[in-house]
Amino acid sequence: MERITERLISLLKVSSPAGKEQEVARIIREWVEGWGYSVIEDDIGNMFITSDKTPKLFLNAHMDTVVPCDNVNPIIEGDIIRSDGKTILGADDKVGIAVILELLENHKDNPLPIQVIFTVQEEIGLVGAKAIKRDMIKAPYGFTLDAGGPVGNVIIGAPSQFTWTYKIYGVAAHAGAYPEKGVNAILLASKLITHLPIGRINDMTTGNVGVISGGRATNIIPDEVELRGEYRSRDEGYLYALLNNLEKASSIVEEGGGKTRLEYRKEYTRFDLKDSEFLKKVIDIMKSNGFNPNTIYMGGGSDANIFNEQGIPTLLLGISGSEAHSTREYARISEIKEGYRLIETVVKRLTE
Ligand SMILES: [Zn+2]
Known part of the structure; x- marks a missing residue:
């Protein structure tokens, strides 16, 4: 098994319903501090990860999952990771976390100038993101990795x-x-x-x-x-x-x-980044690196709504995950790897 899949499986096995993210947060903290990053947690439990470089953008994912999420038993069948049908899988949003952690570990010796924000209690009304103090966000724009697949989807707005x-x-x-x-x-x-x-x-x-x-x-x-x-x-x-x-x-x-x-x-509150410079840059990078950008609007809210409301342009990028919020939820290993390649490419180009 490759490292990114292996780490995702470990994350999926840790129960983390909204308000009870402490165990998954502890594990993440241990990993990233081991790679030399600094970690700060705010009062509610949101986690902020930085290196010694000034962040030029941030990456965000949420640590909580919907229920039922106790004793998740991830099953790998070929390219598919699914639960045993008794619980959700938790690909929403642990695929996002796994992709970000892979990026942090791969660049631990020469960290990318980014900030990582892992929120809590997203699934019960974006509670964690709403509690973030504006001065905790150190980057001018960012990405929320919380949109399911396929890779190439760029969510440019939400209601x-x-x-x-x-x-x-x-x-x-x-x-x-x-x-x-x-x-x-x-x-x-x-x-x-x-x-x-x-x-x-x-x-x-x-x-x-x-x-x-x-x-x-x-x-x-x-x-x-x-x-x-x-x-x-x-x-x-x-x-x-x-x-x-x-x-x-x-x-x-x-x-x-x-x-x-x-x-x-x-x-x-709504956002719409259709005419933003940020979107234009991201689309150019995707096209010139062989990705097929598909810009769409989302019908749901996410942490990105809160960041945009604070005046920090935030796009959502599709990674892997389908049938979220159900016991049929699954993710594709090939897509997770492709999602990683996309995030690494975009982040490197935007921060160089
Ligand atoms: Zn989510």
Whole structure:
């Protein structure tokens, strides 16, 4: 087995759900300090790795994985690494970490002028990245290696996201004896939902109702329902129009005799590096080194949203990994190696 694969397997075997990244962090720290790099951890557990050279760019990956991730048993079948089906694999984002560590080890005698940022709690709302103090980031731009395959994908933008919670209150009553005394919150919630744009709303915008809960028994008219959903868009104006529509939808409930309470929260902000000098440079480097760049937008958020929000242009580069967040997750060894070749090429050229 080659070193990069071997190291990835060791990382995959260490359980690291969000908030419990300490063990994987300890192992990473031991390796990189052994190669002569300096490591700083902030209060929440984000790890910052540097050499004695002033960083010209940074590389980022996250150390946590989604669950189930206890006792991951990586299985190698030819070119494929997968779990045994009982857990996720954790290629998201340990392939990113393995690629970065390989780069650090290969250049330990003459370190590249880069900073490495391994974050915690990415999967539960970019919590680690949001906690990073701006002055901890020492480079003017960087890459987040958290985009799955195939190698060549360059993610140039992602949406803003709002999550929302809608509480719908009715009036409880005995369903058989006094139905006319009740106001059915489930019925009102259903009417409200049919008024909301859901799914792929336009090419920049998506919406979802993801959770519905309420009701107590078949013989009680339900007096409380909670809906939880989200809107994402690369068009912020449109996003605010959707939130306005969401607020106005309360009239549907009120007309039916119910009450509402709506809360929403911005999770992260959009970015779009389509016209940036940084992207142009990266595309040129890729083309002149035999890579086939494929620029795309991502529908999800990542640590890159937070870095871009801080004014630090950050692109995501595709490495290996498919079917993330499921027990079918897998990665391809040949693609991991190709991903490594891409990262090394781009980093060397951008920092020379
Ligand atoms: Zn990820």
